Amino acid sequence: MPKDKFFKVIENKVHPGEKLVPTHCSYCGMQCGMNLRVDTKSNTIIGVEPRYDWPVTLGKMCPKGVTAYQQTNHPDRILKPLIRDNPALKGTKEGFREASWDEAYDLIARRFKEMQAQYGKDSLSVFSGVSMTNEKCYLTGKFARVALQTRYIDYNGRFCMSSAAAGFLRTFGVDRGSTLPWTDLHETDCLFIAGSNTAECHPTSMFRVWEVQSRGGYLIVADPRETPLARRADIHLDLRPGTDLALANCMVNLLIQGGYADEDFIREHTGGFEEMVEVVKEFTPEYTSEITGVAPEKLIRAAEIYGKAPEAVVLFARGIEQQHKGADNVSGYTNMPLVTGKIGRPKSGVATFTGQGNGQGGREHGQKSDLLPGYRKITNPKHVEEVCKVWGITPEEMPQPGVSAYEMFELMEQKTIRGLYLLCSNPAVSAPNLNFVRKVLKGLDFMVCSDMYLSESAEFADVVLPSVTWSEDEGTVTNLEGRIIKINKAQEPLGESKPDWQIAVELAERLGRGKYFSHLKTASDVADEFRLASKGGYADYYGATWDKIEKQDGVFWPCKDENDPGTPHMFLDKKFYHPDGKAKLCALPYRPPAEEPDETYPLRLTTGRVVYHYLSGNQTRRIPFLLDMCPEPYVEVHPETAAKYEIEHEERVRLRTRRGECIYKVKITEAIRKDTVFVPYHFGHEDSVNLLTIPALDPMSRMPEFKVCAAEIDKLGVERPNGQADTAGSKKAEKEAVHL
Ligand SMILES: Nc1nc2c(c(=O)[nH]1)N[C@H]1C(S)=C(S)[C@@H](COP(=O)(O)OP(=O)(O)OC[C@H]3O[C@@H](n4cnc5c(=O)[nH]c(N)nc54)[C@H](O)[C@@H]3O)O[C@H]1N2
Ligand SMILES: Nc1nc2c(c(=O)[nH]1)N[C@H]1C(S)=C(S)[C@@H](COP(=O)(O)OP(=O)(O)OC[C@H]3O[C@@H](n4cnc5c(=O)[nH]c(N)nc54)[C@H](O)[C@@H]3O)O[C@H]1N2
Ligand code: SF4
Ligand SMILES: [Mo]
Numbered sequence: 001m002p003k004d005k006f007f008k009v010i011e012n013k014v015h016p017g018e019k020l021v022p023t024h025c026s027y028c029g030m031q032c033g034m035n036l037r038v039d040t041k042s043n044t045i046i047g048v049e050p051r052y053d054w055p056v057t058l059g060k061m062c063p064k065g066v067t068a069y070q071q072t073n074h075p076d077r078i079l080k081p082l083i084r085d086n087p088a089l090k091g092t093k094e095g096f097r098e099a100s101w102d103e104a105y106d107l108i109a110r111r112f113k114e115m116q117a118q119y120g121k122d123s124l125s126v127f128s129g130v131s132m133t134n135e136k137c138y139l140t141g142k143f144a145r146v147a148l149q150t151r152y153i154d155y156n157g158r159f160c161m162s163s164a165a166a167g168f169l170r171t172f173g174v175d176r177g178s179t180l181p182w183t184d185l186h187e188t189d190c191l192f193i194a195g196s197n198t199a200e201c202h203p204t205s206m207f208r209v210w211e212v213q214s215r216g217g218y219l220i221v222a223d224p225r226e227t228p229l230a231r232r233a234d235i236h237l238d239l240r241p242g243t244d245l246a247l248a249n250c251m252v253n254l255l256i257q258g259g260y261a262d263e264d265f266i267r268e269h270t271g272g273f274e275e276m277v278e279v280v281k282e283f284t285p286e287y288t289s290e291i292t293g294v295a296p297e298k299l300i301r302a303a304e305i306y307g308k309a310p311e312a313v314v315l316f317a318r319g320i321e322q323q324h325k326g327a328d329n330v331s332g333y334t335n336m337p338l339v340t341g342k343i344g345r346p347k348s349g350v351a352t353f354t355g356q357g358n359g360q361g362g363r364e365h366g367q368k369s370d371l372l373p374g375y376r377k378i379t380n381p382k383h384v385e386e387v388c389k390v391w392g393i394t395p396e397e398m399p400q401p402g403v404s405a406y407e408m409f410e411l412m413e414q415k416t417i418r419g420l421y422l423l424c425s426n427p428a429v430s431a432p433n434l435n436f437v438r439k440v441l442k443g444l445d446f447m448v449c450s451d452m453y454l455s456e457s458a459e460f461a462d463v464v465l466p467s468v469t470w471s472e473d474e475g476t477v478t479n480l481e482g483r484i485i486k487i488n489k490a491q492e493p494l495g496e497s498k499p500d501w502q503i504a505v506e507l508a509e510r511l512g513r514g515k516y517f518s519h520l521k522t523a524s525d526v527a528d529e530f531r532l533a534s535k536g537g538y539a540d541y542y543g544a545t546w547d548k549i550e551k552q553d554g555v556f557w558p559c560k561d562e563n564d565p566g567t568p569h570m571f572l573d574k575k576f577y578h579p580d581g582k583a584k585l586c587a588l589p590y591r592p593p594a595e596e597p598d599e600t601y602p603l604r605l606t607t608g609r610v611v612y613h614y615l616s617g618n619q620t621r622r623i624p625f626l627l628d629m630c631p632e633p634y635v636e637v638h639p640e641t642a643a644k645y646e647i648e649h650e651e652r653v654r655l656r657t658r659r660g661e662c663i664y665k666v667k668i669t670e671a672i673r674k675d676t677v678f679v680p681y682h683f684g685h686e687d688s689v690n691l692l693t694i695p696a697l698d699p700m701s702r703m704p705e706f707k708v709c710a711a712e713i714d715k716l717g718v719e720r721p722n723g724q725a726d727t728a729g730s731k732k733a734e735k736e737a738v739h740l
Contacts, residue, residue, distance in 0.1 A: 004183045006207065010052040010059065017041060021490040022051055025065040026131065026470040027614050029177075029354030029480035030204050032057040032065050036471055036490040045072045045471055045491050055553050056182050056479065062203040064614055067623045071469050072491060076453045076622050078466035079495025083107060090460050091442045101496065101506075104463050109510035111446045111462075112148070115419050121399070125152035125408055125417045129424030130160075130362025133475025133487060134541070135526040136500045137358065138373055138533065140423065141366025144399075146391055146516045147508035151399035152417055155367040156425040158405035158702060159432075161359045162368075163321035164352040166701035167330025171338070171584050172570075173577030174538055175375070176482040176557065177360050178351035179343060179570040180313070186211035188347045190218045190309035192302070194237075194244060194333055195319020195707075199228035200611035202317075202353050202480070218305045222247060223319060224606060225636070225678060226671035235302045239292040241606045241676055242593030242708035244320045248332030249590065250288035251303050253280040255339055260307030262341030266585070269574050270338050275587040280335075283590075291590065293673070307340065311347040318355065318608070322706040324594045324696040331586040338583050344571035354480035356615075357470075361478030364539040365530065369402035373530065374537015383537075390533045392516055404702030406431065406695055412440040423450040423467070423500055426616035428457040429684050432693040432704040435660050450500055455618040456684040466497040473499040474523050476549065481568075483554035484544045501526050535560075538577060593708045594696030597675070601657060601710035603641075604676045607689050608707075617682035633687050635664040636678040637713070642668045645713050654714040655679065660691035663716070677711060 012035055014020055020035035033054020037047040048069045052059035081104035082096040089095035099107075115123050126144040130137060137155075144153035157165075161177070168175040185191070186208035199206050209229070213219055221233040222244065230236045239247055255261060256277065266273050285296035306312055314336050320329040334350050342348040354360050365373040373390075376383035378401045388395050403411065409431065411417040420441075431437045441447065441460040449461035458464045474489040493499070498506075501523060508517040520526050527546065535542035543559035544566065552565065559566040576583040597604055612630040613620040620626045635655050637647070647653050649668040654661050655677070663686075664679060672678055679689040694709040 004055070004186075006058050007055065008052065008058075012049050012052065018046070020049060021488050023471070023488045023490065024477070024479075024485055025061065025357070026068045026071065026619075027064050027357060028202060029357060029359050030057060030202050031357055031477060031479035031485060032061045032204050034061060034065060034068075036069055038490050043491060045069050056481070056483070057204045060204040060207065063612055063626065063629070064620060067625055069471065070623050071452070071619055072471045073494060074453070074622055077494050077497065078452060078454060078464060079497065080466060081496070082464040084462055087462065090462075091438065093454060093459055096464065104465060105507060105510045108448055108463055108507065112419060112511060115445060119418055121149045122151050123417060124148050124150045124419040124421070125412075126150070126421045127154060127405065127408065127425055127427065128367050129156040130356045130358045130367070131470070132358060132362065132424050132500060133473070133477055133523070134358065134361040134365060134484070135475040135523055135530050137362040137367050138365040138530040139501045139504050139520070139526055141373065142391060143504040143508060145366075146393060147504070147511050147513040148421070149397070149399060151402040152369070152408055152411070153367060153402055154369045154405040154408055155362065156405065156427070156430065157356070157359055157363045157368070159322075159430060159704060159706070160318070160355045161321075161352070161363055162404075162701040163323075163326025163698055163703040164330050165363055166327035166698070167334065170327065170700070171331045171334045171586060174570075175363075176570055177354045178481045179349035180346065180351070181481050181483070181556070181568045182208065184347050185209070185313060188212060188217065188309075188311045188313045190220065190306055190312035192220045192306050192312065192314045192336065193229065194222035194314075194316040195321070196315060196317035196353050197223070197227045197229065197319075197608060198353065201609050203611060205353075218309065220302045220305060224673050224676050235298055235305065237292075237294045237298055237302060238673060239294050240673065241604045242323055243292040244323070244329045245325055245332050245588055246283060246288050246291040246590045247294065247299070248329060248335065249280040249588065250283040250285060250299055251306070252276070252332075252335045252339055253283045254285070254300060254303035255307050255336065256280070258303060258307050261339050265341030266339065269576070269582055270585050271580065271582045272585040272587060276335060276585040279587040279589055306336065312337070312340075312342050313348060314350045315353060317353040319707060321352070322703055323708060324698050324703075324705040325591060326698045326703045327700040328586070328588045332588050335585055338585055344574050346569060349570070351480070358477035360480065360482060361476070361484065364478075365534060369404060373533035374535065374541075375539040376537045386536060387533060390529065404697070406697060406704055407702065409437050409440050412444060418445040420444055420447045422447065422457060422461070426451075426455040426457045426618050428455070428460060429616035429618070429688050429690065430681070432690055432706060433659050433695040434688055434690045436695070450503060451618070452497065453618055453622065455616065465503055466495065467503070468493045468497045468499050472497070475527065476544070476546070478557065479554070481556065483556050484541060484549055484559070485554040486546055486549045499523065594705050595658070595694055595708075595710045597710045601712045603711045603713065605655070605657060605692060605709050605711035606676060606678050606707050607681045607693060608678065609682070610680045613680065613682035615682065617684065620682070633664055633680055633683045633689065634667040635713070636667050636669050636672045638672050638674045639668050639670060641674050641677075642666065645715060647713065647715055652716055654716060655692065655711055656714065657692040657694070657709055657711045659694065662687065662689060662691055677713070
C-alpha cells in the first residue's frame with residue numbers, strides 16, 4: 001500500500017534491556033499499531049510504544065490502548081483452572097477452588113458426555129466472542145460442530161455486527177465492513193456518519209475526519225446526542241432514537257429529487273430502483289421531520305451537501321444497527337451511495353465501524369449459528385461438502401444450523417439447551433434483558449467459562465478456565481477495513497493460562513474427538529488449516545500468509561493465492577456479489593421502534609459507550625487509570641427534562657423500564673435530546689443498564705434493540721407508583737458509606 005500524507009518516519013527508540021514486539025491493540029476494530037515493550041531479562045511486558053510505521057493509525061492510540069498492556073500481568077488474572085463443587089453458589093464469586101488442568105478437563109468431558117448421552121448432542125451450546133484471533137474463532141466453530149457435534153453455537157457479534165452483515169449481504173451479496181481502506185477517508189469530500197460516536201469509540205479515525213473538514217470538505221452526523229463528533233459537524237441531524245430508516249429514506253428521496261442520482265450507474269449496476277422509489281417518495285422533509293424530530297431545512301441541506309460532493313463516504317455504527325430494524329437501516333443508508341454512484345472507486349463508498357478487534361474476521365469463519373469458514377452457509381450442501389473435506393467428516397455429520405445468541409438463552413430456559421461452553425464473552429453484562437439472561441445462566445445444568453479474569457458471567461460457571469490475554473499468543477485478526485493483520489506474542493502465558501485454540505484441541509481429545517484436532521500443535525498449524533478452510537469461500541484468506549501480512553502491512557480479503565496481493569478497494573470493477581453482478585437498491589418501509597414512549601414510560605432510553613471503557617468492562621474496569629476516569633455509570637438527561645423531574649446534577653435517580661430498574665447518578669447535559677436519556681453499559685451486577693433493555697430482535701439479523709426502549713425516571717425518596725416506600729436509593733448510599 002502506498003503511504004499517505006500523514007506518514008512520517010519516526011524511529012521507535014529501544015531502551016537497553018528491552019525489546020519491542022510489534023503488534024496491535026487488544027480492543028476495538030481500529031486495531032491501532034503498537035509495540036509492546038518487553039524486559040529481556042524477565043521476558044515480561046512492561047509498557048507500550050506507539051507504532052508510527054502502522055499506516056492506518058500512524059502512532060495514534062486512545063486511553064484504552066496506552067494502558068492495554070496492563071492487562072497481561074494484572075493481579076486479577078486467573079492462573080489455574082477453577083472448579084466450584086457447590087452449584088448453590090452459582091451467580092456469586094464464592095465457592096471456587098483451584099484445580100489442575102487434568103481435573104478440569106476430566107470433569108468437563110464427563111459432564112458433557114453424560115448430558116449428551118441423556119439429552120442428545122444438541123443439549124450443549126457454545127457462546128463465543130471476537131476478541132480472539134481468526135485462528136481461534138475458526139477453531140471454536142470447528143470445536144462446536146466436530147468435537148461437541150452440536151448445532152448450538154453463536155457469538156457476541158450477534159449483538160454487534162450482525163445487522164451490518166445482514167444489510168450488506170442483502171445489498172451487495174457480500175459482507176466486508178468497508179468498501180475502501182481507511183487511508184482513503186481523509187481524501188474524500190463529504191463524510192456522512194450515522195449512529196457512531198467516532199471520537200470515543202474509534203478515536204484514532206478522528207485525524208482523518210478533521211482533515212476532510214480542513215480541506216474544505218463536509219461532515220454530516222446523525223445522532224440523538226451531540227457527541228464530540230457531532231459537535232464539530234457541519235450538520236448535526238439530531239434525530240429521535242429508532243427513526244433512522246425514515247431519515248435514510250428521506251435522504252435518498254431528496255437525492256433523487258435534487259437531480260443527484262447517477263442514472264447510468266443505477267441502470268447498469270443496481271436492481272430494485274422503481275420499488276425503492278415507491279417507498280422513499282413519501283419521505284418528504286416535512287413528513288420525515290415529524291418522525292425524526294429533525295428540522296426539514298437540515299435534512300434538505302444534508303442531502304444537498306452529500307449530493308454535490310464529488311467523492312463521499314457513508315459511515316455508520318451501532319447507533320443505527322442495534323435496532324430491531326438494524327439491517328433495514330444499513331441497507332437504507334447504503335442506498336445513498338448506490339443511487340448517486342458514489343461507490344466502487346477510491347475515496348467514495350460505504351463502511352461500518354467494526355466494533356471488536358476481530359469483529360470482521362470473527363464473523364466470517366464459523367462462529368455464527370448458520371455459517372462455516374470462508375463465509376460459507378451451513379444450509380448450502382456444496383459449502384458443507386467443501387468444509388467437510390478439510391475437517392475430515394461426512395456431510396451427514398455436519399450439524400444443522402442453530403439459533404442466534406439471544407435465542408440460545410430462550411432455549412436454555414426451555415431446557416432444550418442444558419450446558420454451555422462460554423468463551424471470550426461476558427453476556428451477564430452485555431446481553432439484553434439481563435434479569436432473564438442471568439436467571440437462565442443460573443439454571444443451566446453445567447457451565448464452563450474461559451476468561452482471563454473472573455467475569456460477571458464466570459460467576460455462573462461450574463468450571464472456569466484461564467485463557468491467555470492477546471499479548472501471550474499469536475495469530476491474525478481482520479480490522480475494520482477488512483485488512484488481515486498479525487498479532488504477535490510478547491510474553492509466555494502467565495501462570496497456567498492457555499490460548500483458547502489449545503484448550504479446544506485438548507478438550508476435543510478428552511471428548512474422544514482427538515483425531516480431528518491433534519495435528520494442531522501451534523497457532524501456526526491452526527492458521528494453515530484455517531486458510532485452507534476459507535479457500536474458495538468469498539471471505540477467502542488462503543493467500544493471506546503471515547509472511548505476506550508482514551511484508552504488505554496487512555492483506556485485504558479476498559486474497560485467493562500467493563500471487564494475489566489482496567483487495568483494498570471492493571467493487572472497483574462495479575461487480576457486486578449477487579448472481580446478476582448488480583447491487584440491490586432496497587425498498588424499506590418505515591416502522592417505529594418495538595417500544596414507543598407512552599404515559600407510563602415517556603422517555604426514550606438509549607445505551608452505548610464512553611472512551612474509557614470497553615464493552616462489558618471486564619477488562620477496562622481493572623485498569624486503575626480508566627476506572628479513575630469513569631468509575632461508575634450515569635444517566636444523561638437534558639436540563640429541561642431534569643427540571644421537569646425536579647432532579648439535579650449528580651443526584652441519584654431510579655431509571656426503570658418494563659424489564660427492570662437501576663439507580664444511576666444524573667449527568668445533566670445539553671448534549672442530548674429532551675425526550676431521550678443515555679446510559680453507558682460497561683458496568684456489572686446491579687449497575688448493568690441491560691437490566692432495562694428490550695430483547696426485541698431484528699427479524700433478519702437477530703440483533704437486539706439495544707438502542708431504544710421506553711423508560712421512566714423516578715426521583716428517589718418519593719412514593720413509588722405502586723405505593724411502596726423506596727429503599728433502593730438508601731441501599732446504594734449505605735454501600736457507598738462502607739466504601740468511604
Ligand atoms: N471506548 C470504546 N470504544 C469502543 C468500544 C467500547 O466499548 N468503548 N466498543 C467497540 C465496539 S465492540 C463497538 S460495537 C463500537 C461501537 O461504536 P459506536 O456505535 O460508535 O458506539 P455506541 O456508543 O454504541 O453508539 C454510537 C452512537 O449511536 C447513537 N445512537 C443511539 N441511538 C441512535 C439512533 O437511534 N440512531 C442514530 N443514528 N444514533 C443513535 C448514540 O448516541 C451514540 O453516540 O465501538 C468499539 N469501540
Ligand atoms: N446495552 C447495550 N448492550 C450492549 C451493547 C450496547 O451498545 N448497549 N453493545 C453490544 C456489543 S456491540 C458488543 S460487541 C457486546 C460485547 O459484549 P461481550 O462479549 O460481553 O464483551 P467483552 O466485555 O469484550 O467480553 C469479552 C470477555 O472475554 C474476555 N476475553 C478477552 N479476550 C479473551 C480471549 O482471548 N479468550 C477468552 N477466553 N476470553 C477473553 C474478557 O475478559 C471479557 O470478559 O455487548 C453488546 N451489548
Ligand atoms: S482506538 Fe481502539 S484499537 Fe486504537 S488504541 Fe483505542 S481501543 Fe485500541
Ligand atoms: Mo460491538
